[in-house]
Amino acid sequence: MVNVTTNAVKQQEKPINMSPFAIARRKFLRNKLAMVSSFFLLAVVIVSVLAPYITTQDITKVNIGSMSLEPGGEHVLGTDKSGRDVFTRLLYGGRISLLVGVTCTFLVILFGTVVGSIAGFYGGFVDGLLMRFTDFVLNFPFLVFVIVLNTILFGLVNGLWVLIGVISLLSWGGVARIVRSKILAEKENEYILAAISIGCKPSKVIVKHLLPNVLSTIIVQATVTFATLIVAESALGFLGFGVPQSIPSWGNMLSASQEADVLRDKPWIWMPPAIILTITILSINFIGEGLKDAFNPKSNR
Amino acid sequence: MNKVETKKGSVQEKGLEKETLLDIQNLKTYYPVKGGFLKRTVAHVKAVDDLSFQIKKGETLGLVGESGCGKSTTGRTILRLLKPTEGKILFEGKDITNISGSQLRKARKDFQMVFQDPYASLNPTQSVGDIVSEPLKNFKKMSKNELKEEVLDLLSRVGLPPEAYHKYGHEFSGGQRQRIGIARALALKPKLIIADEPVSALDVSVQSQVLNLLKELQGEFDLTYLFIAHDLSVVKHMSDRIGVMYLGNLVEIATNESLYAEPLHPYTQALISAIPETDPSKRKNRIVLQGDVPSPQNPPSGCPFHTRCPMAKEECSKIKPALKEVKPGHHVACILY
Ligand SMILES: Nc1ncnc2c1ncn2[C@@H]1O[C@H](COP(=O)(O)OP(=O)(O)O)[C@@H](O)[C@H]1O
Ligand code: SF4
Ligand SMILES: [Mg+2]
Numbered sequence: 001m002v003n004v005t006t007n008a009v010k011q012q013e014k015p016i017n018m019s020p021f022a023i024a025r026r027k028f029l030r031n032k033l034a035m036v037s038s039f040f041l042l043a044v045v046i047v048s049v050l051a052p053y054i055t056t057q058d059i060t061k062v063n064i065g066s067m068s069l070e071p072g073g074e075h076v077l078g079t080d081k082s083g084r085d086v087f088t089r090l091l092y093g094g095r096i097s098l099l100v101g102v103t104c105t106f107l108v109i110l111f112g113t114v115v116g117s118i119a120g121f122y123g124g125f126v127d128g129l130l131m132r133f134t135d136f137v138l139n140f141p142f143l144v145f146v147i148v149l150n151t152i153l154f155g156l157v158n159g160l161w162v163l164i165g166v167i168s169l170l171s172w173g174g175v176a177r178i179v180r181s182k183i184l185a186e187k188e189n190e191y192i193l194a195a196i197s198i199g200c201k202p203s204k205v206i207v208k209h210l211l212p213n214v215l216s217t218i219i220v221q222a223t224v225t226f227a228t229l230i231v232a233e234s235a236l237g238f239l240g241f242g243v244p245q246s247i248p249s250w251g252n253m254l255s256a257s258q259e260a261d262v263l264r265d266k267p268w269i270w271m272p273p274a275i276i277l278t279i280t281i282l283s284i285n286f287i288g289e290g291l292k293d294a295f296n297p298k299s300n301r
Numbered sequence: 302m303n304k305v306e307t308k309k310g311s312v313q314e315k316g317l318e319k320e321t322l323l324d325i326q327n328l329k330t331y332y333p334v335k336g337g338f339l340k341r342t343v344a345h346v347k348a349v350d351d352l353s354f355q356i357k358k359g360e361t362l363g364l365v366g367e368s369g370c371g372k373s374t375t376g377r378t379i380l381r382l383l384k385p386t387e388g389k390i391l392f393e394g395k396d397i398t399n400i401s402g403s404q405l406r407k408a409r410k411d412f413q414m415v416f417q418d419p420y421a422s423l424n425p426t427q428s429v430g431d432i433v434s435e436p437l438k439n440f441k442k443m444s445k446n447e448l449k450e451e452v453l454d455l456l457s458r459v460g461l462p463p464e465a466y467h468k469y470g471h472e473f474s475g476g477q478r479q480r481i482g483i484a485r486a487l488a489l490k491p492k493l494i495i496a497d498e499p500v501s502a503l504d505v506s507v508q509s510q511v512l513n514l515l516k517e518l519q520g521e522f523d524l525t526y527l528f529i530a531h532d533l534s535v536v537k538h539m540s541d542r543i544g545v546m547y548l549g550n551l552v553e554i555a556t557n558e559s560l561y562a563e564p565l566h567p568y569t570q571a572l573i574s575a576i577p578e579t580d581p582s583k584r585k586n587r588i589v590l591q592g593d594v595p596s597p598q599n600p601p602s603g604c605p606f607h608t609r610c611p612m613a614k615e616e617c618s619k620i621k622p623a624l625k626e627v628k629p630g631h632h633v634a635c636i637l638y
Binding site: 019194199209213 | 377380382406407409410412413414416417418421422423424425426428435436439440469471482485488489
């Protein structure tokens with residue numbers, strides 16, 4: 001009968017009949033920076049997806065007659081050293097960069113969540129085994145592996161899907177660890193014991209009771225992962241180990257700046273992908289922050 | 302607390318002829334303590350250390366003891382939410398100690414729990430309707446309408462309005478949340494309910510309401526209770542018999558009347574003397590125990606209470622006294638008897 005007072009404090013004033021997710025959504029919609037970022041990201045996605053309808057320029061054909069043209073006229077953002085239209089390549093590049101980002105993020109979150117939640121829920125031997133495996137994956141030399149695999153498989157399989165597969169397989173470790181630690185903490189709550197005692201199967205306990213309560217963490221992790229993987233794709237592209245040059249991506253467009261004269265005298269070739277990449281990453285991070293804030297029960301915005 | 306009606310007595314009298322619902326034999330539950338850099342088990346927390354008792358159908362057994370003496374562990378082990386280290390749990394004569402998987406899931410229909418923490422015991426992402434209907438969905442094939450009707454009926458039985466159906470846990474007070482937890486436990490019409498300190502987190506003003514509700518439901522649904530509390534005054538109004546726990550052991554178990562009229566174990570005597578008495582003529586000398594409760598990781602040899610017992614003799618640290626029937630239905634574990 002002692003600990004009566006503490007519980008009264010937990011009672012916060014909250015709108016009637018709203019699930020925790022409805023509350024989070026409302027908070028997010030009121031966050032200006034996050035909303036602006038969301039609209040920007042949405043615009044980038046739409047423009048990239050609709051690229052074929054926006055521009056009719058060829059993205060691969062080398063055009064000797066119009067190499068390194070300055071912006072203006074027929075080529076809004078000029079052309080690169082092979083005479084390809086930068087604006088067109090930027091739109092198509094967005095498709096690839098976003099495709100790689102979204103697909104890899106989806107796979108990484110899927111693996112990470114499955115491994116992390118099973119390890120966290122069962123604990124003991126299963127946990128030990130899965131976490132040993134996770135450590136192994138985390139300690140894998142990412143860059144070396146991507147480069148080696150890409151070289152071996154080059155020409156055998158479509159380079160894009162090899163890249164997506166390799167990035168995904170090597171990147172879920174961090175998510176698995178975070179999800180596991182969240183699940184470990186969450187399963188201490190009595191509602192998990194209650195779920196078991198009313199006859200829920202382990203799979204149901206995980207999917208219906210644990211995951212919805214760590215979903216905020218997973219969503220925030222997804223945004224962080226998304227940003228990180230777009231950067232990773234670009235970095236690989238810049239180094240020349242990413243998506244094959246025949247397919248434009250923001251990363252391999254950036255690699256043009258490795259040539260000194262391009263970097264110094266022809267900024268229209270590398271600035272557009274650099275700028276769009278930077279703003280996209282920033283938006284994703286702002287959205288991530290906004291989500292984190294929205295899911296935090298202590299923040300009242 | 303005084304608003305709680307005292308037991309009508311009917312169940313108690315019949316209790317003796319009634320059959321045993323739950324039979325606990327030498328139950329032990331140890332938590333492993335991991336240590337060292339290889340995370341090996343280096344020691345055990347002996348949270349429940351050799352517990353035996355029975356509960357008859359329709360009876361309420363109160364279980365009291367200080368915080369940390371292993372009451373929750375006992376309750377959770379009986380419901381097989383924890384794996385017992387040793388001993389036997391017989392429910393309606395069936396051994397449920399080692400069943401697992403779907404067999405255990407099916408058995409769960411008959412025993413449910415009301416939890417201590419009204420906040421942590423409800424999933425914050427589920428509405429009340431989801432929470433109370435889930436046990437039914439797990440065990441029965443019911444149409445949506447039947448399900449909703451059943452849930453609304455359960456809600457009204459525990460004193461919640463139909464509007465509660467669409468709301469979420471955070472919109473309710475502690476007492477109401479505990480009612481939601483009770484409705485969930487009742488949904489499957491279990492035979493046994495273990496109530497683990499169901500009111501200790503509640504405001505004193507609502508404690509008696511919840512206790513009265515539990516009593517009403519016992520008659521309505523033919524329930525048997527294992528009622529856990531850290532406070533004798535709460536247990537007194539609820540129980541037919543009371544067991545007193547100390548450091549994972551049962552030190553005394555007797556009928557309500559017998560225990561209060563003549564507490565035998567020195568620990569029980571100390572607990573009873575600590576109950577605030579409003580009637581000055583009945584005030585007793587309070588027995589204040591010296592020292593702290595020893596760690597269950599390294600319990601004392603012999604009688605677990607000897608380090609604090611005012612009556613301890615030399616042999617108390619050597620022999621662990623077994624629970625002995627001193628008077629009909631009154632068992633105590635102490636060498637003095
Ligand atoms: N999951 C756990 N791991 C290790 N020790 C535990 C765990 N749960 C409880 N204990 C310990 O077991 C003992 C009994 O705990 P508990 O059954 O919760 O007691 P009570 O419900 O009587 O307060 C305490 O010493 C407690 O610290
Ligand atoms: S056995 Fe000894 S130490 Fe234990 S309660 Fe009895 S008198 Fe006290
Ligand atoms: Mg407890």
